[in-house]
Amino acid sequence: MCGIVGYIGQQGAASILVNGLRSLEYRGYDSAGLALAGDGGPLRVVRASGKLANLAGKVDLSDPAPLGIGHTRWATHGRPTEENAHPHRSGDGRVVAVHNGIFENFLELRQELKAAGETFQSETDTECFPVMVAHLMKQGRPFPAAFREAVGRMRGIYALACLHAEDPDRILAARSGPPLVIGLGDGETFLASDVVPLLPHTRRVIFLEDGDLAELTREGAQITDLEGNPVERAVHTIPYDPVAAEKGGYKHFMQKEIFEQPQALSNTLLNRLPLDAESIPLDLPFSDADLRGLSRIHIVACGTSWHAGLVGKFLIEQLSRVAVEVDYASEYRYREPVIQPGTLLIGITQSGETADTLAAMKEAAARGARTLAICNVMGSTATRQAEATLLTHAGPEIGVASTKAFTTQLAVLTLLALKLGEVRGTLDPDLKAGLLQGLRELPAHLERMNALEPRILQWAQRWKDADDFLYLGRGPCYPIALEGALKLKEISYIHAEGYPAGEMKHGPIALIDKNLPVVALMPHDAHREKTLSNLQEAAARDGRILALVTEGDTGLAAIAEDVLEIPAVHPWLAPILYTVPLQLLAYHIAVLRGCDVDQPRNLAKSVTVE
Template sequence: MCGIAAYLGTEQAFPLLSLALEKLEYRGYDSAGVAVVDADGEIHLTKTINKVESLCRNDSGITMVSNVGIAHTRWATHGSPTLLNAHPHIDCDKKISVVHNGIIENFVELKNQLIQQGHEFASETDSEVIAHLLEQQMKEGLDFERAFLTLNHSLKGSQAIVAVNASKDPIICALRTGYAGGLAVFPDHKGGAITSDLSAILPFLKGTDVKPVIAFLEPHEMATISSQGITYKDENATPIVKNLISISLSDNVVEKKGYDHYMLKEIMEQSDSVLAATKDLIDFSSLQFKNENLTLLGNNSFNKVLLIGCGTSLNACAVAQTYFEELANLPTEIYSSSEFRYKKKFVDDTTLVIAVGQSGETADTLSAMSEIKSLGARLVTVCNTPGSQADQLAEESYFMNCGMEVGVASTKTFISSLSILYSLAIYIGSSTGYLTEEQVKHNIGDILSLPGIISATLKKSDSFKVISDHVNFSNNFLFLGRGNNYPIAVEGALKLKEISYIHAEGYAAGEMKHGPIALIDENLVTVAIATNSNLYDKMVSNIKEVKARNGLVVALVNESNNSLDNEVDFVIKVPEVSIHLAPIINVIPLQFLSYYIALERGCNIDQPRNLAKSVTVE
């Protein structure tokens, strides 16, 4: 979602901030802007409702000498994507500029109050309220830094805020309240930088011999960057000392490597994802777990497992429910983070909570994690981002290690998540003695075989395209699955609606007669996941019910199955694996189906409309 960058130092600010914004583009945005303070202490703004690169064609931000500025990529929440609504925002006197992630829940009340005090607003956003609040506080006698600290108490909701004042000796202030995206502070000897994403720190590291260390702001903490360095305070204005964390960042440019889209590249990388995700957990030469990286799971006795996530991560949780129930013999619940955070919670120190998310910055998941931790449950996370807020909140983190996923629609991180969750379930089953040593080695061997099977499935992409060419006429799709393929039906529908903007629903096949069957006709495409399982015959019955109503059916079956070749309109064939690992294989043709349909329709595959890679607001 929204991205933040700020810089105060000895280099030209605008080029560095522009590069930082380019690093933030993958998160999704609909507008962007930069504010810099010149040597005379005046603020200059440049904004765009196009790509970040278009900022560089606007002379207002480039020609002046300026060593301080703030920048932002916006994903619209309050107000449409226009230049006026784009960040940064300024106050009436053009003495303060602000960028903001989050939603101000009491902004209407604050805006009305400020209007009564004589403030004039230029935008429709809630974020502009912050600039005018600071202006008002300074009119009432507070300096910029103390005025900024009052935001802790005046704003309701979760926020990440950075502001700069117009002065010949300007300062930058940053503040977090709740979970609206993180803020990482990078100090150097004459100032520093702040970003909402570690990748955006990279432009500020070039040409320095400063050891790359980062401080992460916790909720209600403030950082102030001046030419003298960086200071930190808590919400009571008490100075605090932050732990500086050494970081290892690679400036490898994420390239498409000859593919037309990042999404296609990331689908094709999935044969590498399984072993990358599990290499920290399993020694594949001995088929043994690395106990030193699984201390929390190995040293505790759990009575139940709770899996939480959003979007594709929630679908991974739904698949993994079966893993923990059948391999670890533990009752397992799954919840959407956005729902779980508002319900009564039955967790304690015998509950293992696993929070899943590729970015580690999803607001709903972070809020749920924070509350879960306060209730004493044991908390771990599966994510793709070391140093993320989820990583910091969790007692133990299991990283996907699959490299940056640029496409907004998650693909390889789904398979990475499932690989880790499957491994964790086996480990718990092994630790408790529920699984025999022979069963453990057999299941680990199945993991080891997956890369080759995934590669074989990826090689079928041309056949998947042929089928997509026959069904892309439809504006309505129904995906059906049973057992642990039901979440794959939901994931297939999610991918299709995300990138092709087609209405698609994922349903448990046994529920078809309880509503969806009313929609079936020759214009509805039904994708039925019918790979081998103990529910295969029931799935075939569902397929026949669709065909009896003139529905068009695409059946996903194993390569050895020819029984449906003359019963359905199109057949997708995939290699056969164990029932537990079938979802990992079965999702791949559905990813391709979505990709090729979106391609045919001319959709923006890597950055679909209205979607963001990291959802940092509710």
């Protein structure tokens, strides 16, 4: 949520900041702004509510100022108005700051500063920071010392960038929670909430850690702790191609990322599928003895990643016979989880910066659990915090509604389940060989799924005006029903629910009538007959059935209005294939309804506050 960009160099900062903010739109926001300085003129702040285009229309992109910070805001404290947009200024207008996160003690700080004669112009918690810096400077502290002291006064989580009108040679930054990344150029230095805005300019980046303060100059960055002690942080080279962050001819990023899934899955599986009876090469720091000693696995995640965790539970328990619990990360640390010897905590997060997931991982580690991150972003907080990491290698995912990150998470969980079963001696060799061959064939099957888009578009045209949807599945496809419903809710704003098909008679059947589309996931597996029985009950109550079935299955022809045949795969790999039509259905319904597909209302790509 929210996005920060910063620049100090020789070029005009305005266009760099606006383009950087544009690449962060996927994070979700409701206002935007920037501050420019460093050319000998007065500090200039421009802000606007609504979309970034509103800000861009007010900014002189030819402004020569070589120093600036920018921000896209997702409202927490205060309404999404221009007055509450960042950057915020001190009362004397000399200090400006942008902030991601929440200052938990901002009310007491406002009262303290007001009592000292300082004034405020907004409803936000952020404004107390530049006001505090300016107040401390009035007492004789130089800008860097005042910044450091002000950071020490803040309680909560924050990513901060700060400028002073009369100090044109530096940007000051601090991190405690939300991500901040420094980009190193030639005679110029960049700052951002994510690597994506940095890629057009540099691939050499430094990820700030919690508690880091940084001084950015044209020559690079100096990093210290809160006490001013120097801190060394590694310089990473990011392999992503900036072109990968462009739409490449697709109408929306979401559509592009759905169609990228065959390649993304190939990247996930690269060098991880053994030949013949060889061991699964997952490159984990855990020994075979460590994996054999596992007594329980806890999976923590949020949203779409939580659905991946539910599929992972099925796979891991079936293949390795280790008991698995799946928790919403936002609930995990508040329920006093019981961590027994031999517990492995798996945190699943696309961005690696999801606040609740990071907190749950930290809580489990403090209680003695081993930790593993399944993540898409190399160098993110989750990958640095966890004892071990399995990268999904999905590439940049710009659309807020996750697509290729989800299917690659499922692939990684399948590999992990195979690895655990192999090491623990619970995996039948023939089953292992069948699943590995199925994984090898999956990218080709995903290409076939993409070819079904015209059929899915016809479904979308037929069902776009429905007020409600019900998604049903069983076994490992039950979480895919949840995911399909979530996708539809996220981007089309249609109310949708996902349920295990066997639970239909325990409540949802009361909703079924001639106006309710029922999306049924029915691969030809051990659950097929039971699911078919549930769907016959729905049809008897005039439910409008849209069925996804295995190729050649004609069992729903008599009761389903629409049937889509899916290539036959091992039932435990079906979740990956059955996800794609649901993504396309949600996408096309949202487009037909005129919704903002890549930036759905009220949502953010990376949820970095609780």
